[in-house]
Amino acid sequence: MTELIAQIDDLRIHRPRFELDGVSLQVPRGAVVGLVGPNGAGKTTTIRAMLGLVAADSGRIRVAGHAPGDPAGLARVGVVLDQPAAAPEWRVAALGRRLAPFHARWDHDLLARTLDRLRVPTGGRVGELSRGQGVKLSMALALAQQPELLVLDEPSSGLDPAARRELVDVIREFMLDETHGVLLSTHITTDLDDLADALVVIADGRVAHADAMPDAVEAFAMARGAGAPPTEHVLGVQRAGAQWAGLIRIDDSAAFGPDVVIDPATIDDLVIHLAGERAEVAA
Numbered sequence: 582m583t584e585l586i587a588q589i590d591d592l593r594i595h596r597p598r599f600e601l602d603g604v605s606l607q608v609p610r611g612a613v614v615g616l617v618g619p620n621g622a623g624k625t626t627t628i629r630a631m632l633g634l635v636a637a638d639s640g641r642i643r644v645a646g647h648a649p650g651d652p653a654g655l656a657r658v659g660v661v662l663d664q665p666a667a668a669p670e671w672r673v674a675a676l677g678r679r680l681a682p683f684h685a686r687w688d689h690d691l692l693a694r695t696l697d698r699l700r701v702p703t704g705g706r707v708g709e710l711s712r713g714q715g716v717k718l719s720m721a722l723a724l725a726q727q728p729e730l731l732v733l734d735e736p737s738s739g740l741d742p743a744a745r746r747e748l749v750d751v752i753r754e755f756m757l758d759e760t761h762g763v764l765l766s767t768h769i770t771t772d773l774d775d776l777a778d779a780l781v782v783i784a785d786g787r788v789a790h791a792d793a794m795p796d797a798v799e800a801f802a803m804a805r806g807a808g809a810p811p812t813e814h815v816l817g818v819q820r821a822g823a824q825w826a827g828l829i830r831i832d833d834s835a836a837f838g839p840d841v842v843i844d845p846a847t848i849d850d851l852v853i854h855l856a857g858e859r860a861e862v863a864a
């Protein structure tokens with residue numbers, strides 16, 4: 582059986598205007614798990630609960646065999662969140678010296694190499710870095726801990742195309758060790774096409790779809806037609822004038838006539854139309 586490095590079962594968090602409603606996901610060792618979904622779907626809330634940064638109302642979370650927030654578990658997790666990884670007044674060049682005492686396996690050489698490779702300026706203070714440079718710094722600091730699990734919440738946001746490619750390469754190298762795992766939340770879904778071993782789509786506080794890649798995407802297709810959309814088999818129908826488009830299960834393709842065009846689906850299609858499906862169910 583595949584060993585899990587992180588596991589979330591039936592996580593529920595109640596907020597005044599939001600419900601995380603029974604989210605379950607698993608990160609096996611050796612796997613990159615992509616976490617996708619529309620704005621406000623609950624991705625960051627799930628990640629924060631996993632790290633012990635927000636309290637769960639119910640559910641079970643284990644990270645490297647420990648409860649969320651347990652220092653023994655966190656010591657094995659490198660994190661890139663949507664906020665700076667260090668105080669703005671700290672000198673970038675001094676970060677290794679400042680942070681190493683808090684991490685048993687800190688690798689100064691790896692930090693220097695990653696900062697150099699990602700072209701992070703090391704001559705100034707953290708607060709002087711651009712948003713993208715700050716993300717790269719967070720990534721370098723996360724890797725310097727030599728974690729077993731990397732948890733990345735929208736690391737690509739603010740990165741230029743070349744830097745995004747570098748980031749994907751860095752993740753690939755991290756995964757050369759088959760005991761490692763990655764949970765990667767992103768809106769740049771094309772980054773996941775060749776990288777993710779599994780996909781979890783969250784919509785409106787629930788897991789709308791989860792499967793291994795590429796099956797997670799290839800189980801679906803996009804159907805497009807004109808006139809009244811079919812009432813069966815089409816998920817999250819969207820209309821533009823006389824045209825309609827929706828997601829279908831590939832197994833249902835035969836239910837459509839020649840007037841319906843069927844194309845392969847993308848991860849974006851899943852995010853858009855499975856979320857639309859949830860909205861229609863809720864309406």
Ligand SMILES: Nc1ncnc2c1ncn2[C@@H]1O[C@H](COP(=O)(O)OP(=O)(O)OP(=O)(O)O)[C@@H](O)[C@H]1O
Pocket residue numbers: 596597598599618619620621622623624625626627
């Ligand atoms: N501290 C908070 N108090 C109350 N509600 C919150 C809090 N943080 C987040 N929320 C709400 O929880 C919901 C889920 O937010 P979350 O940040 O998890 O979404 P997300 O999927 O990460 O979205 P995005 O893609 O925009 O980053 C949103 O409706 C948000 O307004």
